[in-house]
Amino acid sequence: MKRKQIVVSALLAVGFSTVAPTALCGTASEDATREEHIAWGETAFPDPTLWKAADGRYYAYATPSQVLTDQHYLESDDGLVWRQMDYGPFTPEMAAAIQKDWKRVWAPDHAVVAGKRLLYVALYNSAKDSAIAACRLDGEPGRVTDFTIITRSSETGIRDSIDPEVVTDPETGRVWLFFGSTGKMHRVELAADGMSVKPGAKYEHVAGRPGAGKGRSALFEGAYLHRRGAWWYLFVSAGWHGNATYNIRVGRSPTLDGVFVDREGRPMTEGHSTPVLGTDGDFYGPGHNGDFLVAKDGVERIYYHCHKKGHKVKGKEVRILLCRRLVWDADGWPTAVK
Numbered sequence: 001m002k003r004k005q006i007v008v009s010a011l012l013a014v015g016f017s018t019v020a021p022t023a024l025c026g027t028a029s030e031d032a033t034r035e036e037h038i039a040w041g042e043t044a045f046p047d048p049t050l051w052k053a054a055d056g057r058y059y060a061y062a063t064p065s066q067v068l069t070d071q072h073y074l075e076s077d078d079g080l081v082w083r084q085m086d087y088g089p090f091t092p093e094m095a096a097a098i099q100k101d102w103k104r105v106w107a108p109d110h111a112v113v114a115g116k117r118l119l120y121v122a123l124y125n126s127a128k129d130s131a132i133a134a135c136r137l138d139g140e141p142g143r144v145t146d147f148t149i150i151t152r153s154s155e156t157g158i159r160d161s162i163d164p165e166v167v168t169d170p171e172t173g174r175v176w177l178f179f180g181s182t183g184k185m186h187r188v189e190l191a192a193d194g195m196s197v198k199p200g201a202k203y204e205h206v207a208g209r210p211g212a213g214k215g216r217s218a219l220f221e222g223a224y225l226h227r228r229g230a231w232w233y234l235f236v237s238a239g240w241h242g243n244a245t246y247n248i249r250v251g252r253s254p255t256l257d258g259v260f261v262d263r264e265g266r267p268m269t270e271g272h273s274t275p276v277l278g279t280d281g282d283f284y285g286p287g288h289n290g291d292f293l294v295a296k297d298g299v300e301r302i303y304y305h306c307h308k309k310g311h312k313v314k315g316k317e318v319r320i321l322l323c324r325r326l327v328w329d330a331d332g333w334p335t336a337v338k
Contacts, residue, residue: 040082044318046305047107048290059141068095073141079295089144111166113194122162130161159183165223181221207268218271222288234260237287246285249273282309301325
């Protein structure tokens with residue numbers, strides 16, 4: 001299919017919360033330590049999910065607008081310069097089938113489970129009526145062929161069953177779903193094919209707590225799991241996504257079914273976490289990190305959405321796709337400095 005050749009690769013100097021030295025997205029420079037890269041700024045691109053495909057290309061997708069077919073895939077040959085494709089995962093027929101019962105579709109998560117590519121999405125009518133659905137993908141990057149609701153707040157009592165993150169443990173083969181927000185972040189084991197909750201599996205509170213106060217500093221959403229060394233890192237977003245309080249935080253556990261703790265060893269279930277990236281300068285509200293990708297230059301980066309003051313799409317400052325390299329300290333924690 002024809003691709004729209006819309007590319008944004010501007011490097012913008014800012015005083016963003018990060019570490020030094022660091023590499024830039026889209027350049028081999030070793031010297032620039034205080035810059036941020038807009039990977040995609042032509043359209044709003046909140047809650048991104050990204051992956052490297054078998055064909056060697058990189059793909060990305062994000063939360064669509066009210067019109068489900070309006071949000072298109074992005075593709076890249078190197079993970080640095082992105083182009084908008086002329087289609088997204090939802091055909092008009094599939095969009096109509098979903099939106100017959102659901103007002104919004106949020107926070108996609110691409111995952112390969114048992115060799116099959118799936119797209120998990122949050123379906124939302126209200127905090128009390130929200131769900132996580134698994135969609136089968138056909139082709140690369142893929143069109144949705146069908147969807148199955150795998151958990152629903154009206155049945156579990158877990159408010160805001162949103163922001164799915166599905167990961168397979170390579171050592172045990174067990175498949176886990178992490179999800180949730182204001183009703184606390186939860187995890188539950190899925191069946192081997194990732195299309196349903198495993199029979200007998202229990203929902204467990206894994207991170208965050210409600211009533212976190214005005215700054216929502218202990219109210220977590222947007223889970224992302226990253227394996228590094230002997231640890232699983234649980235990246236979360238805290239604060240309010242629409243303003244400068246939003247920020248990326250992290251905890252870790254040796255196992256996916258274990259207790260995630262912050263740098264001081266305090267449990268994330270009590271609202272503790274270690275800061276990673278926050279607002280500084282013109283870039284505000286970084287969060288809902290999509291994935292870590294190793295680009296063609298061999299550098300691993302975290303991709304996430306963020307606002308930038310003065311950067312507008314159709315007259316409005318929206319969440320756009322950014323990327324940054326994180327530096328890990330001697331104790332195995334990703335660090336950021338003002």
